[in-house]
Amino acid sequence: MIQEGTVLNETYIIQKPLGSGGGGSIYLAYHSRLQKHVAVKKIHEAGMVPEEILRREADILKNLRHSYLPQVFDFLVMPSGVYTVMDYIPGWSLKQLLDSGHKFSEKEIVKYGTQLCEALSYLHSQNPAIIHGDIKPANIMITPEGNIVLIDFNISAFTRNDGKAYTFGYSAGYAAPEQSMEYKRIYGNPNTVTESAEAARGIPVDFRTDIYSVGATLYHMLTGIKITKAPEGEVLTSAGDGLVFILNKALSNNPSKRYANAGQMLSAFRSIYKLDKRYKRMELRRSIMQILFVLVAAVGVVTLYFGYRKSQTDLVSKYDEYIENMIEAREDGDVEAFEQYYNDALEIDSERIDAYVERVDLLFDQHDYEGNIDYIKNDVLDTEGLEYTTDIGYIYYMLGLCYFETEDYSNAVNAYKNALKYDSSDGNIYVQYAIALARTGDLDGAIDALEDAKKNGASNALVYLTEGEISMASGDYDTAYDNFCGAQEETNDDYIYMRASVMLSEVYRKRADIGEGDAAENYRQAANVLEDARMHLPSSYKTVILQREAQCYIDAYNFSSDVADAHNAIAALQEIVDTGYAEFGVYDNIVILYQNCDELDKAGDALQTMCEKYSDYYAYYKRMAFQEILLQNEAEPGTVDYSAFEEYYTQAKEMYATAGVIDMEMDQLDSLYHDLVSRGLL
Amino acid sequence: MDFILDNMNIFYIIGAALVLIGIIGFIVVTATSEVSKKKLVDKLSKDY
Incomplete structure (x- = not known):
């Protein structure tokens, strides 16, 4: 007991005792130089324990600056004892308030709990962290301003590398169960002196023991009851949802279920409303x-x-x-539809190939081979993003057929090669490739391609057709004839039948060309073959066949001068006219044939028909001029009049000048005109 | 435009309506609940 008025270290004038605890007695003193009140704590164990242990509290507090922690001013080692000089905290401890029967509202508990956690969070965040170790109402002061100050760091400790700190005491009712049990295990009866290494080291504590003590202190404040034994399950049920949750978590018997540090508990207090049932319901x-x-x-x-x-x-x-x-529409011949x-199809999908395939087929059906070649090259194959399926192979195949039909066999060969790149398993393509090669004179290539065709399932008809083409190209017309007949017999495909028939007629024409047998008869036979094919094939092939048929009869007539041949040719040409697809040459040939047969009346009728379609074409007037010459040649002497000839000639001449073509018959007409002029007939 | 309208089907209309309702509803709920939350937090803060 220090007497009032005692001056310590010539600075601190002791005024009165403030209280006494396990660590020492506390006195109110006056700092004579700073002229302010301070608290002087006389440490009880002085003389029994080393100085570094006595300095523990001062060493811990000396570097701390926090509103809710006291500040240490001095540490005195004097003959009369060891003293720690620190802030004087006016007010009351929570213990005093509890002992006086003060009831704390939940709002107060939340406020003090938050401040306590702030102070503790500050301690836990130090490096090394500080474990208070003895949080209880007696060590929490309430200032006149209503804030807490956490005091008494007598058994506090710094954490070591393993995150544990070691202390030498506990306060029953506030210390975590593991802290109190460990104390009892190590030290047994508090009155027993234990001198083991474990006892020298102390009781292990960590952040969570402080958390428990905060929970126990707040629990005491809330209920007025001190926890006397380790809690099992939830210790608090009747309070605000948030407070119940926080305290139950802090007071968990299992340290791992508590808040890991004061910072977490502080966050929980700061957002305590989030733990309220009303808030949770709303969320x-x-x-x-x-x-x-x-x-x-x-x-x-x-x-x-x-x-x-x-x-x-x-x-x-x-x-x-x-x-x-x-x-x-293609089958109905409705080209417009x-x-x-x-x-419409292209508007939906211009990259899908089906519509292009159909149009290629349409143009092929129309025998518009040149147009089809342009379409495939410029519209189909140049389409950006076109889907590349085996149908592309078909497109190239059709391109090859079109080139073939226009007798451009080199390009046909290239097209078939491209077709085979996309579809190398189609025997038909190999067949056409072989035929095109045969037409270009590459017989070895054609034979190889034919072998490939056979391997890839080319039909017998196509094999016959190809063998016929190869025989034809090698000049073996008899074998070619047999092969084309075989193709005709074997095939069910109209196009193949047509090709075989045309080639059969070509065999006869070749025989006529090389002088084998009667030429006119060969041409007639060629025409007969084509006529038979025309009867066998659908109407879409009619025009193509008729043109060849007419040409055969014309060639026969040229050799035989037999009017019957001319009439057969005229009949074939007339049928072409009847189909509505006849071009000028068809009309012209009819007129010429009639003129050659001296049937000028019928030639006149044919010219009349020609006039309906070609009155703006020079060749019509040319043919009219020739007709006039023939008519005047047969006129009675004295009635000859070449004025009509002159009129047609002049018209033809004028139109020919702008036609952009070369026509040998126009030269012939010039000669006739000049002859008539020289003879004074014009 | 005609092409789009020609190929418009009922699924597009229903789907677009649902997406719109979902987005607007989400925004409205979020906004109104923020206001309610603020009021509740103020009230709870007073309680604690």
């Missing part, structure tokens, strides 16, 4: 509503996807429908 309600609307939007996205899929399916169906319509469906 749950909001989350449910948000999830609901997210689900609605998700269902919307899925529906949109289905919409997209359906529209894609619809477009594919529509495209397929257009393709079917194109096929029908075909073109409309073709454009």
